[in-house]
Amino acid sequence: MAESAPCFDEMLSADGSVRGAYSDYSDWYHRQDPGLMRRKGQEAETFFRKTGITFNVYGDDAGEERLLPFDMIPRIISAGEWRKVVRGIEQRVRALNAFLHDIYHRQEIIRAGRVPESLISKNAAFLPQMMGMIPPGGVYTHIVGIDLVRTGPDEFMVLEDNARTPSGVSYMLENRETMMAMFPELFTAMDVRPVQDYPRRLAESLAACAPSCAGSKTDGRPVVAVLTPGIYNSAYFEHAFLADQMGAELVEGSDLRVVDGRVAMRTTRGFEPIDVLYRRVDDDYLDPLTFNPTSRLGVPGIMDIYRAGKITIANAPGTGIADDKAIYSFMPEIVEFYTGEKPLLANVPTWRCSEPDSLAYVLDNLAELVVKEVHGSGGYGMLIGPTSSRKEITAFAAKLRARPDNYIAQPTLALSTVPILAKSGLAPRHVDLRPFVLVSPDGIQITPGGLTRVALKQGSLVVNSSQGGGTKDTWVLQD
Amino acid sequence: MLGRTANGVFWMGRFLERAENTSRLIEAGFRMALTRDLVTSQEEWRSVVATVGHTKQYELYNATYTGIQVWNFLLRDRHNPGSVLAMIEGARTAARAVRTALTREVWEAVNESWMVIREALARPVREASLGQVLGIIRRQAMLVRGAIDGSMLRSENFNFFRIGTFIERGDNTARILDVKYYVLLPSLAWVGSRLDNVQWESVLRSVSGERAYRWLNAGSIDPKGIAEFLLLDQRFPRSLNFCLDNLRSNLASLAHQYGHEISAHEVLRGVSSRFHESSIETIFEAGLHQFIQSFIAQNRQVAQAIEHDYRFYA
Numbered sequence: 001m002a003e004s005a006p007c008f009d010e011m012l013s014a015d016g017s018v019r020g021a022y023s024d025y026s027d028w029y030h031r032q033d034p035g036l037m038r039r040k041g042q043e044a045e046t047f048f049r050k051t052g053i054t055f056n057v058y059g060d061d062a063g064e065e066r067l068l069p070f071d072m073i074p075r076i077i078s079a080g081e082w083r084k085v086v087r088g089i090e091q092r093v094r095a096l097n098a099f100l101h102d103i104y105h106r107q108e109i110i111r112a113g114r115v116p117e118s119l120i121s122k123n124a125a126f127l128p129q130m131m132g133m134i135p136p137g138g139v140y141t142h143i144v145g146i147d148l149v150r151t152g153p154d155e156f157m158v159l160e161d162n163a164r165t166p167s168g169v170s171y172m173l174e175n176r177e178t179m180m181a182m183f184p185e186l187f188t189a190m191d192v193r194p195v196q197d198y199p200r201r202l203a204e205s206l207a208a209c210a211p212s213c214a215g216s217k218t219d220g221r222p223v224v225a226v227l228t229p230g231i232y233n234s235a236y237f238e239h240a241f242l243a244d245q246m247g248a249e250l251v252e253g254s255d256l257r258v259v260d261g262r263v264a265m266r267t268t269r270g271f272e273p274i275d276v277l278y279r280r281v282d283d284d285y286l287d288p289l290t291f292n293p294t295s296r297l298g299v300p301g302i303m304d305i306y307r308a309g310k311i312t313i314a315n316a317p318g319t320g321i322a323d324d325k326a327i328y329s330f331m332p333e334i335v336e337f338y339t340g341e342k343p344l345l346a347n348v349p350t351w352r353c354s355e356p357d358s359l360a361y362v363l364d365n366l367a368e369l370v371v372k373e374v375h376g377s378g379g380y381g382m383l384i385g386p387t388s389s390r391k392e393i394t395a396f397a398a399k400l401r402a403r404p405d406n407y408i409a410q411p412t413l414a415l416s417t418v419p420i421l422a423k424s425g426l427a428p429r430h431v432d433l434r435p436f437v438l439v440s441p442d443g444i445q446i447t448p449g450g451l452t453r454v455a456l457k458q459g460s461l462v463v464n465s466s467q468g469g470g471t472k473d474t475w476v477l478q479d
Numbered sequence: 480m481l482g483r484t485a486n487g488v489f490w491m492g493r494f495l496e497r498a499e500n501t502s503r504l505i506e507a508g509f510r511m512a513l514t515r516d517l518v519t520s521q522e523e524w525r526s527v528v529a530t531v532g533h534t535k536q537y538e539l540y541n542a543t544y545t546g547i548q549v550w551n552f553l554l555r556d557r558h559n560p561g562s563v564l565a566m567i568e569g570a571r572t573a574a575r576a577v578r579t580a581l582t583r584e585v586w587e588a589v590n591e592s593w594m595v596i597r598e599a600l601a602r603p604v605r606e607a608s609l610g611q612v613l614g615i616i617r618r619q620a621m622l623v624r625g626a627i628d629g630s631m632l633r634s635e636n637f638n639f640f641r642i643g644t645f646i647e648r649g650d651n652t653a654r655i656l657d658v659k660y661y662v663l664l665p666s667l668a669w670v671g672s673r674l675d676n677v678q679w680e681s682v683l684r685s686v687s688g689e690r691a692y693r694w695l696n697a698g699s700i701d702p703k704g705i706a707e708f709l710l711l712d713q714r715f716p717r718s719l720n721f722c723l724d725n726l727r728s729n730l731a732s733l734a735h736q737y738g739h740e741i742s743a744h745e746v747l748r749g750v751s752s753r754f755h756e757s758s759i760e761t762i763f764e765a766g767l768h769q770f771i772q773s774f775i776a777q778n779r780q781v782a783q784a785i786e787h788d789y790r791f792y793a
Binding site for chain 2: 249
């Protein structure tokens with residue numbers, strides 16, 4: 001469909017005129033020498049290789065490192081557009097945290113009949129161990145990534161909530177560094193809101209959620225550490241980058257142990273307690289004594305310490321229940337239930353294949369729909385009807401019939417486009433946007449911009465890095 | 480600082496040092512082969528492999544000691560766990576795992592070295608390109624050292640890197656001297672006899688000491704003088720005494736930061752005082768081979784104490 005359906009282009013309107021947010025940039029771009037722009041693109045690639053900004057792709061040879069393709073044309077969002085997005089995200093993130101608190105306490109939303117009980121109790125992301133427990137600071141999702149797509153001038157929709165361990169923020173920061181190094185004059189001429197203070201804000205936000213015992217040995221300054229699965233993890237670069245930028249220790253499971261009722265890291269001077277653990281390890285691997293017993297990535301006994309209130313785990317275990325794709329379809333009700341307001345950001349219409357009527361509709365219309373696994377991520381295991389062959393669709397229908405409750409379906413959206421620098425010059429490509437949100441008892445902060453992912457293939461709607469997508473720097477303009 | 484991080488920085492230092500020393504050994508062997516007949520040069524290459532301690536592994540896959548076999552084995556053979564390529568990969572993996580302990584400059588230098596050397600060693604190295612490849616390795620090693628010197632805070636990280644470097648360097652120099660002496664000088668009675676000057680020069684070359692030695696000794700090549708130079712001269716950056724001094728000062732700095740010493744400090748004091756009390760005459764009297772062997776063992780003991788007492792492993 002993508003080729004024929006009219007898509008909203010964020011730079012050019014239908015008559016070919018340049019939209020407001022892009023007018024200064026467009027003037028600048030048309031003064032540049034095209035050959036020079038292409039050379040700058042190659043420079044950027046060498047730069048990324050040298051600095052080691054790579055990601056690992058699962059399924060490839062272990063340790064194979066790839067670059068995330070970077071496109072030099074910025075995605076630009078006006079101050080007015082951004083204000084609306086911010087209000088919508090704040091509301092949604094407030095609702096997500098209230099929902100998590102409720103699910104792990106009185107479950108009012110289930111009693112009220114707004115969300116079916118089975119969706120919670122039968123969900124692998126629901127952790128009974130979290131029942132009745134209030135995380136330090138009362139925060140469940142310290143770091144959230146809300147994936148947005150745009151379909152029109154004022155139409156931003158939420159495609160996905162990432163309430164577990166959203167990744168990609170290091171690309172947002174490095175993309176900006178790269179752009180500032182390559183085109184300093186643009187930043188002098190245009191009022192682009194900075195993103196560089198994200199690591200500092202993250203550190204502050206995490207410290208603000210520290211448990212009451214924090215800082216006992218460090219003059220009150222909470223000890224923050226980033227827990228990584230290690231150098232073969234696809235996001236290792238990001239873990240190291242964030243730890244480095246925050247001045248925090250980057251730890252692995254083998255560095256940690258429970259000592260004297262605290263989670264402590266093995267240093268050259270002995271074991272030192274950690275107050276806040278920004279973990280980039282999934283719930284299941286966090287504690288072999290509580291969850292997956294074969295895990296070597298976590299810390300045996302950390303859940304006991306957590307429940308005793310002696311460490312903050314960010315994000316809290318069990319937050320996955322809020323970003324499950326089946327729960328997603330209930331988000332409008334969830335937002336309304338906890339905030340008493342209509343959702344400011346729309347959901348993409350979603351058919352839950354677990355419901356017989358929906359399943360029948362989805363099976364009849366597979367060629368027009370996008371079907372996703374409820375627990376899937378990274379663009380794996382999904383069907384994009386319009387670009388799939390009849391054979392692929394038939395095969396997928398069989399999987400769908402076999403396990404309908406494993407799938408949801410959505411219409412194929414006319415995702416907005418932003419130009420990339422192609423061989424022949426500017427060419428429109430589909431994009432999405434992941435703004436990064438920090439939550440602490442002090443409030444909700446949203447970095448102006450975020451990670452724009454772009455499908456580099458003409459017409460493609462899949463922006464995932466694991467499926468050949470790239471990224472762009474995202475500019476939010478000042479008023 | 481995490482014990483695992485100290486371990487990573489320590490081994491990054493050791494791997495880089497070993498890669499550099501291996502390439503210097505090859506350089507000396509190559510130069511030697513150019514000026515000698517085939518038989519002598521085979522002996523030279525045999526001693527190069529013996530020096531790095533991989534004779535067994537080498538002979539599993541090679542029947543002869545030709546130059547091209549040996550340098551490819553030492554540079555890039557996947558059957559050789561101590562090849563330059565394996566060392567650079569090890570250093571880069573270690574650096575990647577402890578990225579937060581390194582400055583951006585250091586990480587980029589290590590990463591770039593890995594990319595450049597991996598490319599240079601992607602195919603077997605022919606005689607015509609050996610010089611160029613060895614030059615690349617030497618330059619990259621200097622680049623990393625320069626980045627560390629110029630950008631890293633003089634804290635624990637730096638100390639552990641230096642400790643790894645000097646443990647490895649001391650070990651390497653000791654091995655060169657031991658193997659060469661074993662080959663060139665089977666008994667004390669030989670001291671002072673007319674010996675093959677070219678071979679002695681190759682000993683000096685493999686530690687980049689030929690010019691310094693000549694300058695200090697007005698050009699005369701004498702085995703005892705060379706041994707003294709490599710063992711005791713505190714001015715020469717690859718002598719055992721120099722390595723010990725640096726090891727001591729870096730360990731002292733750790734003790735100062737941590738407020739207490741570990742067993743390695745005591746072991747090292749013993750080794751150092753033995754060095755300071757020894758002259759080349761007393762060393763020869765007691766037996767050079769024994770002296771070197773005991774140094775290697777104690778050097779290893781220091782390394783093990785450091786790994787244990789600073790909690791490198793869980």
